[in-house]
Amino acid sequence: MDLARIQSALAQRGFDAWLFYDHHHRDPIAYRVLGLSEEMPVSRRWIPAQGTPKKLVRRVEPEHLDSLPGTKETYSAWRELGDQLGVMLAPFGSVAMQYSPNNLIFYVGLVDAGTVEMVRSFGHEIVSSGDLVAYFEAALSDEQIRAHFRARDKIDTITAEAFEEVGRRVRDGGATEYDIQQWIMQAFVREGLTTAGDKPVVAVNEHSSIPHYAPTAEHSAAIRNGDFVLLDIWAKENTPEGVFYDITWTTCVGQPSARQREIFAI
Numbered sequence: 001m002d003l004a005r006i007q008s009a010l011a012q013r014g015f016d017a018w019l020f021y022d023h024h025h026r027d028p029i030a031y032r033v034l035g036l037s038e039e040m041p042v043s044r045r046w047i048p049a050q051g052t053p054k055k056l057v058r059r060v061e062p063e064h065l066d067s068l069p070g071t072k073e074t075y076s077a078w079r080e081l082g083d084q085l086g087v088m089l090a091p092f093g094s095v096a097m098q099y100s101p102n103n104l105i106f107y108v109g110l111v112d113a114g115t116v117e118m119v120r121s122f123g124h125e126i127v128s129s130g131d132l133v134a135y136f137e138a139a140l141s142d143e144q145i146r147a148h149f150r151a152r153d154k155i156d157t158i159t160a161e162a163f164e165e166v167g168r169r170v171r172d173g174g175a176t177e178y179d180i181q182q183w184i185m186q187a188f189v190r191e192g193l194t195t196a197g198d199k200p201v202v203a204v205n206e207h208s209s210i211p212h213y214a215p216t217a218e219h220s221a222a223i224r225n226g227d228f229v230l231l232d233i234w235a236k237e238n239t240p241e242g243v244f245y246d247i248t249w250t251t252c253v254g255q256p257s258a259r260q261r262e263i264f265a266i
Helices: 003-013 028-034 078-089 113-121 130-137 142-171 177-190 205-209 258-265
Strands: 017-023 042-048 054-058 071-075 094-097 125-128 201-204 228-237 245-252
Touching: 003 017, 003 130, 017 028, 028 130, 054 078, 071 078, 078 113, 094 113, 113 125, 142 177, 142 228, 142 245, 177 201, 177 228, 201 205, 205 228
Parallel strands: 017 094, 054 071, 094 125
Antiparallel strands: 017 042, 042 054, 201 228, 228 245
């Protein structure tokens, strides 16, 4: 955790403190910003804009936040939690939390309504941590930017070659969506790339209208001359600094029809 950077960001935005709360991994942002292990089942943490951070943990898990700087208090019963949290918050007016007014940014709206009500009951203004989260979660380092561009160069090449592979296989007797998907996965391995979630989308004709369509060996359409083909490909370098590059391209096998040209123009 970069405490000085966090406190500087709070001061720049006029926030008195940033309150992190988690139970059963409801707030993955807290673990990433604070540099905590996601194996910990419960943690509550408080960072003021100036001074020493304060930690509040359960007595049955007192060591959970020992890797972080600051003073530590413990609690057991829920009333004790509320009392101690009220004391910790007392010096501060505005408190940033993973909260989004009207849940407009639902990636940030992670704190439950009851906890928001409890903090407000102490007389504090709760402000959204959305800008802070973007600053710490979405800002890329120079090396991450370079990794993103390297992934781009590899994936753009793989995508172009995949279309050529579709044409070659159609001319030589045929191909399926799944065949081309597996060809792309092998290219990822060859180029030191990794993907996440479902495998790359290879979708023919009406399948291209299905978001995150996933062909399988058992359910895969054939690709023939005249077909419309969509490739949705995302991957990153298989390193901790890797950043995903995501691209969707379309083509027709052979010359596109007048109707295909019309739809593409729209």
